[in-house]
Amino acid sequence: MSxxxxxxxxxxxxxxxxxxxxxxxxxxxxxxxxxVLNLGVEGMMLVGAVCGFAVTxxxxxxxxxxxxxxxxGAATASLFAxxxxxxxxxxxxxxxxxxxxxxxxxxxIGQGFVGIPLEGLPKLHIPGLTDLPVVGxxxxxxxxxxxxxxxxxxxxxxxxxxxxAGLVLRAVGENHTAAHALGYKVLRIRFFAVLFGGAMAGxxxxxxxxxxxxMWAENMTSGRGWIALALVVFATWKPVRAMLxxxxxxxxxxxxxxxxxxxxxxxxxxxxMLPYLATVLVLVLIxxxxxxxxxxxxxxxxxxxxxxx
Amino acid sequence: xxxxxMGKTVLGLAGAAIALSVGLGAGMGSAFAQEKLKVGFVYVxxxxxxxxxxxxxxxxxxxxxxxxxxxxxxxxxxxxxxxDAERVIEQLAASGHKLIFTTSFGFMNxxxxxxxxxxxxxxxxATGYKRAENVATYSGRFYEGRTxxxxxxxxxxxxxxxxxxxxxxxxEVVGGINAFTIALxxxxxxxxxxxxWVNSWYDPGKEAEAAKxxxxxxxxxxxxxxxxxxxxxTAQERGLWSVGQSSDMTRFGPKSxxxxxxxxxxxxxxxxxxxxxxxxxxxxxTWGGISTGMVELAPYNPAIPADVVKMADQIxxxxxxxxxxxxxxxxxxxxxxxxxxxxxxxxxxQILKMxxxxxxxxxxxxx
Numbered sequence: 001m002s003x004x005x006x007x008x009x010x011x012x013x014x015x016x017x018x019x020x021x022x023x024x025x026x027x028x029x030x031x032x033x034x035x036v037l038n039l040g041v042e043g044m045m046l047v048g049a050v051c052g053f054a055v056t057x058x059x060x061x062x063x064x065x066x067x068x069x070x071x072x073g074a075a076t077a078s079l080f081a082x083x084x085x086x087x088x089x090x091x092x093x094x095x096x097x098x099x100x101x102x103x104x105x106x107x108x109i110g111q112g113f114v115g116i117p118l119e120g121l122p123k124l125h126i127p128g129l130t131d132l133p134v135v136g137x138x139x140x141x142x143x144x145x146x147x148x149x150x151x152x153x154x155x156x157x158x159x160x161x162x163x164x165a166g167l168v169l170r171a172v173g174e175n176h177t178a179a180h181a182l183g184y185k186v187l188r189i190r191f192f193a194v195l196f197g198g199a200m201a202g203x204x205x206x207x208x209x210x211x212x213x214x215m216w217a218e219n220m221t222s223g224r225g226w227i228a229l230a231l232v233v234f235a236t237w238k239p240v241r242a243m244l245x246x247x248x249x250x251x252x253x254x255x256x257x258x259x260x261x262x263x264x265x266x267x268x269x270x271x272x273m274l275p276y277l278a279t280v281l282v283l284v285l286i287x288x289x290x291x292x293x294x295x296x297x298x299x300x301x302x303x304x305x306x307x308x309x
Numbered sequence: 310x311x312x313x314x315m316g317k318t319v320l321g322l323a324g325a326a327i328a329l330s331v332g333l334g335a336g337m338g339s340a341f342a343q344e345k346l347k348v349g350f351v352y353v354x355x356x357x358x359x360x361x362x363x364x365x366x367x368x369x370x371x372x373x374x375x376x377x378x379x380x381x382x383x384x385x386x387x388x389x390x391x392x393d394a395e396r397v398i399e400q401l402a403a404s405g406h407k408l409i410f411t412t413s414f415g416f417m418n419x420x421x422x423x424x425x426x427x428x429x430x431x432x433x434x435a436t437g438y439k440r441a442e443n444v445a446t447y448s449g450r451f452y453e454g455r456t457x458x459x460x461x462x463x464x465x466x467x468x469x470x471x472x473x474x475x476x477x478x479x480x481e482v483v484g485g486i487n488a489f490t491i492a493l494x495x496x497x498x499x500x501x502x503x504x505x506w507v508n509s510w511y512d513p514g515k516e517a518e519a520a521k522x523x524x525x526x527x528x529x530x531x532x533x534x535x536x537x538x539x540x541x542x543t544a545q546e547r548g549l550w551s552v553g554q555s556s557d558m559t560r561f562g563p564k565s566x567x568x569x570x571x572x573x574x575x576x577x578x579x580x581x582x583x584x585x586x587x588x589x590x591x592x593x594x595t596w597g598g599i600s601t602g603m604v605e606l607a608p609y610n611p612a613i614p615a616d617v618v619k620m621a622d623q624i625x626x627x628x629x630x631x632x633x634x635x636x637x638x639x640x641x642x643x644x645x646x647x648x649x650x651x652x653x654x655x656x657x658x659q660i661l662k663m664x665x666x667x668x669x670x671x672x673x674x675x676x
Binding site for chain 2: 006009010013017020107111114115117120208212213214215217218220221222224253254257258260261262263264265267268269272
């Protein structure tokens with residue numbers, strides 16, 4: 001097999017590898033746009049992963065599994081929301097605690113589900129299109145969740161930048177005092193944003209446990225929640241850039257495995273480092289220009305809000 | 310202050326969650342009758358991993374079954390390698406356990422530290438090399454299993470490309486790749502091995518990605534030296550062969566799973582507990598292979614032709630009888646230089662320090 005023929009499979013694997021990151025990053029992006037920093041993505045992904053898996057094993061229905069996963073992610077997020085929004089706990093500490101909590105809770109729930117195999121989702125096959133060289137498998141040979149993740153990108157974009165609700169959400173994230181003075185329910189809006197973030201993280205986790213590697217294993221997200229968090233900053237809080245970032249992260253991951261398999265003498269550690277290096281670079285670039293940070297980062301990100309203050 | 314107390318509660322909750330996942334099953338042994346020997350086991354992963362720690366726990370259960378009237382056992386799972394390990398081992402020693410098995414390489418120094426403080430307690434450390442008056446070491450010659458698997462792969466491959474997923478480039482794993490490749494090319498001189506390192510023992514997502522990459526490059530058999538069954542699922546999905554690791558992984562890919570290299574500690578654990586009971590225990594180093602039963606192969610896939618099964622059984626028998634060695638000369642490295650001359654086989658020290666590939670492996674060992 002010539003090396004050029006590998007481009008198709010690499011592209012196909014890249015889109016799949018990017019999917020859990022994309023789900024989680026889009027959710028977190030909306031959360032941060034509302035002015036809340038939830039570092040608990042990893043924990044919510046794990047809870048979503050184990051709940052989705054458990055329900056699918058019990059009911060045999062992946063649709064129910066994914067719905068429950070989204071619900072479980074949102075429920076975990078609601079814990080964070082109650083603590084930080086209504087009880088004014090520190091967001092960073094609570095988010096970290098949520099990750100630790102999610103790791104432990106998912107392991108506890110998953111105890112009886114280790115070692116059970118599950119069928120993954122069926123892959124799309126359109127005769128003619130899927131068999132196209134290079135792009136066929138990548139564009140027309142994935143399963144439904146990969147397409148849903150991509151479809152969520154324009155939806156989130158339209159919501160944030162073309163809808164009134166999105167405008168209000170962004171206003172809350174930029175200046176919660178002003179939004180409050182205008183009569184918007186800052187806490188309620190943030191609460192629902194955090195729930196949405198949890199649901200998306202839950203879906204991302206469930207994609208891993210129900211489809212990507214259809215099995216449950218403790219800690220199986222292996223840091224993908226943290227990559228999703230980095231992606232949001234990398235994307236400067238823009239949904240389309242988050243998608244490109246997820247593809248880049250996924251692509252480099254797959255590429256470095258291929259480089260190793262082909263026996264090309266490049267240290268694999270260097271290649272795995274590249275996406276993170278890119279994130280640092282983007283951070284440095286946007287930090288150089290104060291105006292650009294003001295334009296992109298939600299001004300009230302991570303700040304606590306009390307209606308009476 | 311509302312805010313501060315809440316923050317503390319949350320951290321406390323998280324702490325409790327960690328303690329829960331780390332400490333389940335710990336320190337429960339003291340309620341039993343005192344004349345029984347208390348035996349402790351420390352695992353790096355969850356018992357439910359159906360891999361490395363699961364196999365050790367099978368050994369613990371074998372001890373209970375064989376000697377249940379004379380011993381009680383305790384285990385602590387999910388113990389991180391490092392400072393926490395010392396605390397857990399110390400707790401076991403302090404609570405009256407007289408024999409303690411610490412089952413991961415990273416428990417080596419904590420085990421020796423605790424052993425120094427408790428000269429009356431006997432310790433057994435898996436896969437390490439430091440011993441003391443009251444610390445024995447043990448490990449398996451898993452490369453012998455890889456020789457058998459390599460020969461089977463040599464007969465079964467059609468594309469002549471084998472994909473090999475490695476965890477970390479340590480001598481145990483590199484030696485496994487070499488033993489596999491030597492046996493593979495003995496059956497099929499045209500076959501080659503492509504290695505992908507995932508830098509983890511357990512990351513299902515990354516292992517699956519590595520398997521996909523190797524398959525896309527033409528590999529038709531996936532061998533792994535990582536612990537999750539994800540590569541087997543991937544191979545099954547693509548309709549190709551795979552080889553399991555640590556325990557029988559057939560149920561993750563019944564059509565794909567050729568066999569698995571199984572670590573069986575049952576016999577060793579029962580023997581060592583017996584030795585403590587009758588006073589014959591010594592701080593020895595045990596490195597057992599197929600002949601001791603420490604290394605086994607999972608049931609062969611029924612789709613493997615009978616003559617290949619016969620060949621595999623013959624190789625197994627030859628290893629047991631000593632007629633065959635996994636690293637039997639002449640063994641050439643990648644440059645074609647003879648490293649192990651004809652008529653000789655690798656010494657244990659050479660195997661324990663292996664950091665080079667044999668002929669037939671693609672790429673270089675990462676430094």
